[in-house]
Amino acid sequence: MISKEILNDTDAVYNFMDGEKVLGYLEIRLVDGVLDIMNLFVNEEERRKGIATSLMNEVIEKEDYSRIMLEVNEHNDEALRLYTKLGFTEISLRERYYGEDTAIIMEKVK
Numbered sequence: 332m333i334s335k336e337i338l339n340d341t342d343a344v345y346n347f348m349d350g351e352k353v354l355g356y357l358e359i360r361l362v363d364g365v366l367d368i369m370n371l372f373v374n375e376e377e378r379r380k381g382i383a384t385s386l387m388n389e390v391i392e393k394e395d396y397s398r399i400m401l402e403v404n405e406h407n408d409e410a411l412r413l414y415t416k417l418g419f420t421e422i423s424l425r426e427r428y429y430g431e432d433t434a435i436i437m438e439k440v441k
């Protein structure tokens with residue numbers, strides 16, 4: 332089950348629950364129609380079961396935005412595949428954003 336927790340005027344977290352246990356979560360920020368993915372994490376033993384896809388789809392379907400933006404490490408193949416599969420496209424790069432690694436900025440327009 333996915334539950335939404337509102338943190339303040341701009342921020343919220345979606346939790347993927349199994350009973351009382353949180354298996355994964357997705358933090359978002361929504362300002363002026365731009366929805367930022369702040370954090371996405373699935374417990375290691377629960378990965379590759381579609382949990383991140385469910386969390387992302389919940390946000391994509393339920394939130395009121397004009398575009399979604401996120402930053403991902405160029406070497407994070409799992410996350411890059413996930414976002415590409417969900418229809419995000421690369422719009423720019425930020426070099427040395429993660430230490431030596433580059434951040435890929437991705438976007439999905441509604």
Ligand SMILES: CC(C)(COP(=O)(O)OP(=O)(O)OC[C@H]1O[C@@H](n2cnc3c(N)ncnc32)[C@H](O)[C@@H]1OP(=O)(O)O)[C@@H](O)C(=O)NCCC(=O)NCCS
Pocket residue numbers: 370371372373374377378379380381382383384385402403404407408409410412413414416
């Ligand atoms: C990235 C992460 C959130 C994916 O969560 P997940 O629940 O395992 O993802 P899903 O099961 O929904 O997988 C969706 C798609 O992502 C891709 N993917 C996920 N894990 C993958 C892996 N180990 N290898 C290759 N592709 C992978 C695949 O395209 C997959 O679709 P498929 O299973 O039909 O091939 C998870 O690995 C994680 O928490 N990583 C650490 C934190 C992190 O990097 N967060 C993203 C920061 S931008």
